Amino acid sequence: MVSRQPRCPGSTRQPIANPIRNAAIGARDALPIVRMTCPGTPTSQSQVRLDLALDYARAWFLGQALDVLADAAPEQYSGTAPLASYYRAWLCHLTHDGSGERRHLTAAVRVNPDYCFPARLEEIAILQHAIATRPRDARAPFFLGNLLYDRRRHDEAIVRWEHAVRLEPDNAVAWRNLGIAYFNIRHDPRRARAAYDKAVGANPGDARLLFERDHLWKRLGESPARRLGVLRKHAGLVASRDDLSIELCALLNQTGQPKEALDILAARRFQPWEGGEGQALGQHVRTHLALGKRALRAHKKAAAIEHFTAALNPPPNLGEARHLLANCSDIRYWLGCAHAQANGRAALANTRRSPAVHASEEACRHWAIAAGFKGDFQEMSVRAFSEMTFYSALALRQLGRNSDATKLLRDLLSHARQLARTPATIDYFATSLPTLLLFDDDLDARQKTTALFLEAQARLGLGQQAAARKLLNKVLRRDPNHAQAADLLALPAASVIPPRSRKASQQKPTPNGSSKAASQPDRPRPQRPKRQGRVTRA
Numbered sequence: 001m002v003s004r005q006p007r008c009p010g011s012t013r014q015p016i017a018n019p020i021r022n023a024a025i026g027a028r029d030a031l032p033i034v035r036m037t038c039p040g041t042p043t044s045q046s047q048v049r050l051d052l053a054l055d056y057a058r059a060w061f062l063g064q065a066l067d068v069l070a071d072a073a074p075e076q077y078s079g080t081a082p083l084a085s086y087y088r089a090w091l092c093h094l095t096h097d098g099s100g101e102r103r104h105l106t107a108a109v110r111v112n113p114d115y116c117f118p119a120r121l122e123e124i125a126i127l128q129h130a131i132a133t134r135p136r137d138a139r140a141p142f143f144l145g146n147l148l149y150d151r152r153r154h155d156e157a158i159v160r161w162e163h164a165v166r167l168e169p170d171n172a173v174a175w176r177n178l179g180i181a182y183f184n185i186r187h188d189p190r191r192a193r194a195a196y197d198k199a200v201g202a203n204p205g206d207a208r209l210l211f212e213r214d215h216l217w218k219r220l221g222e223s224p225a226r227r228l229g230v231l232r233k234h235a236g237l238v239a240s241r242d243d244l245s246i247e248l249c250a251l252l253n254q255t256g257q258p259k260e261a262l263d264i265l266a267a268r269r270f271q272p273w274e275g276g277e278g279q280a281l282g283q284h285v286r287t288h289l290a291l292g293k294r295a296l297r298a299h300k301k302a303a304a305i306e307h308f309t310a311a312l313n314p315p316p317n318l319g320e321a322r323h324l325l326a327n328c329s330d331i332r333y334w335l336g337c338a339h340a341q342a343n344g345r346a347a348l349a350n351t352r353r354s355p356a357v358h359a360s361e362e363a364c365r366h367w368a369i370a371a372g373f374k375g376d377f378q379e380m381s382v383r384a385f386s387e388m389t390f391y392s393a394l395a396l397r398q399l400g401r402n403s404d405a406t407k408l409l410r411d412l413l414s415h416a417r418q419l420a421r422t423p424a425t426i427d428y429f430a431t432s433l434p435t436l437l438l439f440d441d442d443l444d445a446r447q448k449t450t451a452l453f454l455e456a457q458a459r460l461g462l463g464q465q466a467a468a469r470k471l472l473n474k475v476l477r478r479d480p481n482h483a484q485a486a487d488l489l490a491l492p493a494a495s496v497i498p499p500r501s502r503k504a505s506q507q508k509p510t511p512n513g514s515s516k517a518a519s520q521p522d523r524p525r526p527q528r529p530k531r532q533g534r535v536t537r538a
Contacts, residue, residue: 046072046080053087054122057094066091079115082108082139083123090126093133105134113139118147138167142174149177154185165198172203176212184440189220207237211244212438218481219439224254227481242270242280249283254486258290270319275437280318285311285331286483292334293491301342308335325375327388332370333395339363340398363398370395371404385415387484390457397461406462413458420451449478453485460488 049072056065069088074081085108092100108130118127124147130140145160158181164174179195182188196213203209210231217227228251231238238244245264252261265287270280292307312331314321322328343360373392375384389412396405424443456471475485 046074046078046084050080050083050087050120053091054120057091057122062091062095066095077115079113079117081111082113082116082143083118083126085111086123086126086130086140089133090129093129101133105130105137109134109137109139113143116143118143119150123147136167138164138171141167142171145174145177149181154181157181158185169198170202172199172206172209175199175202176209179212179216180438183216183219192216193220205237207234207240207244210234210237211241211247214244214247215438219441221478221480223480224251227251228255242268242273243276246270246276246279246283249287250481250483253283253286253290254481254483256490258287258294261287262291265318266315269317272319277320278323281314281320281322284314284318286487289330289334290487292338296334296338296341297492299341301338304338305335305342308338327373327375327386327392329370329373329388329391329395332366332373333391333398336363336366336370336395336398339366367395367398371399371401385412385454387454387457389454390461393461409458409461412454413462416451416454416458419454420448422447445478449475449482452478453482456485457488 049068053065053068056062056068066088069084069091072080072084074084085104089101089104089108092098092104118124124144127140127144127147130137131144134140141160142164145157145164148154148160149157158178161174161178161181165171165178168174175195176199179192179199182195183192193216196209196216200206200209200213214227214231228248231244231248231251238248245268249261249264252258252264261283265280265284288307288311292304292311295301295304295307308331312328312335339360340363343363371392373388375386389408393405393408393412396402396408424447426443452471453475456468456475459471460468469489472485472489475482476489479485
């Protein structure tokens with residue numbers, strides 16, 4: 001005859017075959033089992049003790065379960081101290097020990113809640129018991145909300161967290177969790193923003209909360225100037241995190257302060273972090289390109305070359321190097337312009353002859369490298385077209401290959417239009433995408449913004465300056481923190497529109513990217529003089 005194992009009331013798991021249930025084990029045998037499970041460490045491994053207590057409880061050996069937890073000493077950072085007290089209270093409830101139940105529920109509130117992450121299904125019943133028995137306990141609904149959210153029972157989790165912050169308004173982590181849930185689950189940005197403000201208010205010294213709130217503000221289109229002002233007020237917290245320091249550099253560059261961004265990048269040693277791949281390098285490149293272009297406009301040729309060369313060669317303190325497939329056409333293009341200016345010719349001078357005729361051999365070398373780049377590697381995937389395609393086309397123009405440049409720009413324009421119509425997807429091998437690590441991203445909206453920017457680049461390269469500026473302003477309305485749109489708008493038109501194409505900026509674009517004369521009053525054609533008829537004699 002096969003005996004059926006009794007189930008513990010409230011348990012959601014079926015009994016599992018285990019030697020513990022096959023014999024009646026006395027309370028005195030609990031500690032030897034812990035020794036067998038964790039040789040040499042009979043009083044450590046509190047997570048193992050919790051598992052063993054549940055095994056006893058499923059077999060209805062409640063006294064033995066309590067004995068296993070009686071001398072448990074939770075390790076630092078294990079987060080098991082609250083759970084051990086909640087377990088004991090639950091077991092005392094099952095054994096009708098009211099005083100012990102109340103004593104352990106009180107102890108659960110007093111211990112350190114850090115790193116407590118309930119994960120077992122039985123803990124749902126244990127925490128529900130704590131909430132029902134001690135309604136003023138703010139920790140139990142908080143812990144239960146964490147467990148339910150992990151199990152994708154999102155709405156139930158939100159209800160538990162809202163209950164927790166009503167009882168304990170200073171629970172910054174609960175407010176933070178609500179901010180994420182309001183944005184990702186309820187799609188309510190206003191409540192998400194309010195929740196994060198309360199989280200930061202509850203714990204203003206938490207640098208992670210400051211970073212996450214800034215990330216939320218960025219997603220909601222908050223102006224770079226306001227974001228920068230808030231980060232400046234918390235300089236100490238910003239300096240404590242690499243991701244915040246990089247975001248500060250991005251905002252300094254976005255607001256036209258690359259020199260201050262360079263000081264931060266040069267003084268700090270960065271460590272790679274999940275979701276931050278390429279960010280330190282990206283700000284390094286953007287900073288030196290901005291400073292190099294300033295020097296180029298001021299005719300400081302040596303300084304411009306120095307900054308552009310620094311952009312091409314990342315220093316070791318960034319903690320990362322450029323991917324082998326990454327496209328560097330923008331750096332190479334500007335290096336070519338700097339060497340051309342250093343050779344005694346103003347970059348993109350107004351001349352009808354090919355710029356390469358007046359450029360140095362070094363300038364032509366950099367332009368040739370920029371023109372020869374094919375595709376790009378972005379967001380962990382290879383792409384045929386990217387924002388760097390524009391600079392390859394400009395380099396082709398500088399080399400006098402105008403027809404090749406025009407064809408490439410028209411191909412870029414076609415790609416941008418096709419991209420705007422294509423549903424957004426994530427590459428199967430794409431990982432650690434910064435925009436997906438915390439808040440859900442609107443992939444279609446982001447792809448649409450990218451398509452608008454690529455179209456703006458293509459039209460600018462084709463000489464349609466008015467249409468390009470209109471598109472760039474539209475990009476910045478959609479995303480005020482779009483770095484490349486802001487940088488491109490800040491450039492003088494002469495820096496990117498070749499001499500032969502400037503006349504086209506006064507022309508209207510057609511759907512295929514070509515141009516036609518803008519609507520102006522038609523000039524009267526000069527009339528050929530009428531032939532005089534024969535004069536007949538009267």
